[in-house]
Amino acid sequence: MNLASSHGRSHSRRTRLRRALAPTVAIGAVMLAAGCHSGAPQHTPVDGGGQTPYERAEAIAQCMRTNGIPSYPDPSSNGAFPASANTNQSSASFQAAVRACDGLPSSGVGNPPF
Numbered sequence: 001m002n003l004a005s006s007h008g009r010s011h012s013r014r015t016r017l018r019r020a021l022a023p024t025v026a027i028g029a030v031m032l033a034a035g036c037h038s039g040a041p042q043h044t045p046v047d048g049g050g051q052t053p054y055e056r057a058e059a060i061a062q063c064m065r066t067n068g069i070p071s072y073p074d075p076s077s078n079g080a081f082p083a084s085a086n087t088n089q090s091s092a093s094f095q096a097a098v099r100a101c102d103g104l105p106s107s108g109v110g111n112p113p114f
Contacts, residue, residue, distance in 0.1 A: 017048065053079025053108030060112055066108035068093040079091075080110025 028094050051059075057075035064072035088094050098114045106112040 053110075054078075056105050056107065057081060057109045057112070060101055060104050060106065060109065063104060064097045064113060067078070067097040067100040069097045074098075075109070078110070079108055081112065083111070084112060085111060 054077055055073060057079040060071050060087070061074055061081075073082055073085050089098075094113075102114045
């Protein structure tokens with residue numbers, strides 16, 4: 001067996017492997033970007049540096065929705081949540097979402113859930 005033909009077969013196997021794995025990698029990347037998860041609360045780390053109070057509050061609202069409170073309201077333009085944001089705050093699902101989102105920056109946010 002000559003070296004050139006064995007190299008060609010090796011390259012061909014790598015190419016086939018890449019082509020076979022590409023859809024799996026793409027699907028995984030899409031799921032990760034879409035926030036698909038196992039149902040367990042997710043911590044959504046957000047730096048907060050340079051963000052406005054509204055942007056911080058919006059990140060909190062999104063985190064609460066992602067972690068079990070789908071009707072969590074949007075903040076007002078100044079970053080404050082309406083009083084209805086803390087409705088059912090004693091429920092287990094609300095408390096689980098609060099724990100999952102607790103690490104998000106809330107400086108300047110009015111009436112955050114935590």
